[in-house]
Amino acid sequence: MLLKELLKSKGIKQNWLAFKLGVSEVTVSNWVKEKNLPSKKHIEKLSDILGISAKELRN
Numbered sequence: 001m002l003l004k005e006l007l008k009s010k011g012i013k014q015n016w017l018a019f020k021l022g023v024s025e026v027t028v029s030n031w032v033k034e035k036n037l038p039s040k041k042h043i044e045k046l047s048d049i050l051g052i053s054a055k056e057l058r059n
Contacts, residue, residue, distance in 0.1 A: 003057070004032045006050050021045055 007014065018028045021042055030036040038046060038057075047054040 003046075006052070007032070010050060012049070017046075017049065020049060 006012075007017065014028045014032065015025050018025045021028070023042070027036070031038050043054050043057050047057050050057070
């Protein structure tokens with residue numbers, strides 16, 4: 001997943017993203033490390049925050 005690179009390129013911290021999404025920092029960390037995948041609901045919110053399409057996040 002490109003989430004790690006997207007967060008870095010946009011200067012977004014994992015703790016801020018967790019707050020905005022209403023999830024724990026551990027949850028975001030697991031997404032970044034590809035241990036778990038975000039739900040459809042979270043993918044849609046992530047795409048809005050990151051300014052990319054939900055389809056791009058799923059790839």
